[in-house]
Amino acid sequence: MGALSGLKVLDLSRVLAGPWASQCLADFGAEVIKVERPQSGDDTRRWGPPYMADNHGDPTQESAYFASTNRGKKSVCIDMHSDQGQQQLKALATDADIVIENFKVGGAAKYGLDYQSLAAINPRIIYCSITGFGQDGPMASRPGYDFLVQAMGGLMSVTGAADGEAGAGPQKVGVALTDIMTGLYATIGILAAVNERHQSGLGQYIDLALLDVTAATLANQASNFLLGGKTPTRLGNAHPNIVPxxxxxxxxxxxxxxxxxxxxxxxxxxxxxxxxxxxxxxxxxxxxxxxxxxxxxxxxxxxxxxxxxxxxxxxxxxxxxxxxxxNTIDEVFEHPQIIARQMKIDVAHPLNDSLTLVANPIKMSRTPAEYVLPPPMLGQHTEQVLAMLCSVDDGR
Missing domain, CATH: 3.30.1540.10 (formyl-coa transferase, domain 3)
Structure with missing residues (x-):
């Protein structure tokens, strides 16, 4: 029994920020149903090479990118453009604790899957929307991507070699850090809402924006400006407040x-x-x-x-x-400390009996993270999950 066993998550998100949050929840026992488009699925399934190898060492059509952020979930293909698909999703939401989505502002309402619609049938639902710029403000309707928001949010202005040095110029972080941090903030917000629900019995709406998260995670650099009155600049690998x-x-x-x-x-x-x-x-x-x-x-x-x-x-x-x-990344995963901390895990996948992934870094003494399900194949659990809906409708 994981720390989050009993929580059911309906994950309507794709790419990275939302799936990162739902993977965190899945690691600790939440049941996560990942809803994907029929035939195509999550965009990141095609973000390769590289692709996962099968048991014979041959590449599959399962991208390494998708594998990095979707373990522990059940993949269900539903066409939300259809009346039947919308009814199926509403039925899943009726039994869910949490919904995560990253539609453009107003996008979920077109399918009757917005917070107001789902809260009307399930007042306990905790509904987390992830967008580039939030649900209000002058840029709310615009799409947002990690790279774009790293630039707009100031992160790139303090990343890279200083002016006058070789290779000077703003740089993005080498991973999609804004997406990942947004996923982590989403996890925090969701669990805060779960705890509050114990008192109120009600769910609530969570509005998360990549731009807000980027501004928040400027941390000391933001405070240096707000309290010190001086705009931080790029210092390469040096620190603005500590020397050396x-x-x-x-x-x-x-x-x-x-x-x-x-x-x-x-x-x-x-x-x-x-x-x-x-x-x-x-x-x-x-x-x-x-x-x-x-x-x-x-x-x-x-x-x-x-x-x-x-x-x-x-x-x-x-x-x-x-x-x-x-260290280079290969050196990281050969490092004795990383090995001792069991930061590499093997998960059995239908096409690869020993799929190697990165572990969750949270080490809990009684209810540690468990890796029961591998990253799912597209639609792998559609029949199973929809059959359960039919059983509920039939009273079985």
């Missing part, structure tokens, strides 16, 4: 140093053979190091060139200085 907290070039590549307090800085410069810097009034405190970064960082960088990555990292580890390599 960045990458350095070493004799054979790069490594990261993440000095978070003054005692760590003292140990760091001792390892470098520059212990006198910790006594210098310009560098003794983090505040002074931030103000004087342009003078300090070149001193550190010159010394970092004296040795290779692994030698520096061994010396930093011995001295208790936070530092690490810049």
């Amino acid at each position: 907290y960045q990458s350095f070039v070493v004799a054979d590549g790069h490594c990261i140093v993440a000095v978070g307090n003054d005692s760590q800085f003292q140990r760091y410069v001792e390892v470098l053979g520059l212990a006198e810097l910790a006594e210098d009034a310009d560098y003794a405190s983090n505040e002074q190091r931030v103000l004087n970064r342009d003078a300090l960082v070149p001193l550190l960088q010159r010394r970092m060139l004296d040795k290779g990555r692994d030698q520096w990292l061994a010396e930093f580890a011995a001295a208790g200085v936070p530092a690490g390599p810049i």
Whole structure:
């Protein structure tokens, strides 16, 4: 029995933000029915290569992208443009706790699947809408995509090399972080509404916008502007509020140093053979190091060139200085810490007995995440789920 066992989710969303939320719920035991278009399904089924290999090592038509965000769900093909399909979806919503959708604003109402319509037949329904810009405001009707919103929401303005450096210019994050964070906020909002329902007995409507989430997750950068009055700029791999907290070039590549307090800085410069810097009034405190970064960082960088990555990292580890390599993704999944934390899982798929996926990072002591169902094949559970509807209608 998972932590969310007993919750039923009707997932009308596609691509990433909504499916990320429903996958999180499924990992902890919620029953998730993923509704897909007949024949084509979720757009991400075709977002490849790469595609999952079958038991013989041959590629299938199941994309790696789709597999990353749809485990634990039942796939049901329903044509919501048809009267029959709309009735089937309303019947599923009658028995559901949660609905997740990412139609354009007003899109669900065309099918009678908006919150007001479904709450009328199921007042306990918790209904989460995910859009680019929210349900109101001057841009509400416009479509929104992660890349677009990373740019509009300011994230790209603080990501990338600083002006004047090689390769300078705004950059998007290497994964669709706005979509993923929106999925996580959706999960939080849904579970908050579930808890409130214990008191009120009623569901409620959740309005989530990618742009809002991007603004919220600017975190200290937003606060630096709102409280400090200065617009943040790109600093490459440096930190706006902590120095040194960045990458350095070493004799054979790069490594990261993440000095978070003054005692760590003292140990760091001792390892470098520059212990006198910790006594210098310009560098003794983090505040002074931030103000004087342009003078300090070149001193550190010159010394970092004296040795290779692994030698520096061994010396930093011995001295208790936070530092690490810049791993490639293959190195990440070969890392002993990732292996020890069981962040790779194998799930049996109808076409691949040992499909490897990334685990949920939440480690719960009594009700851990479980991976009962693989990412479903298109329409794999249509007959099963619709047969259950018929049984309910027949009183069986």
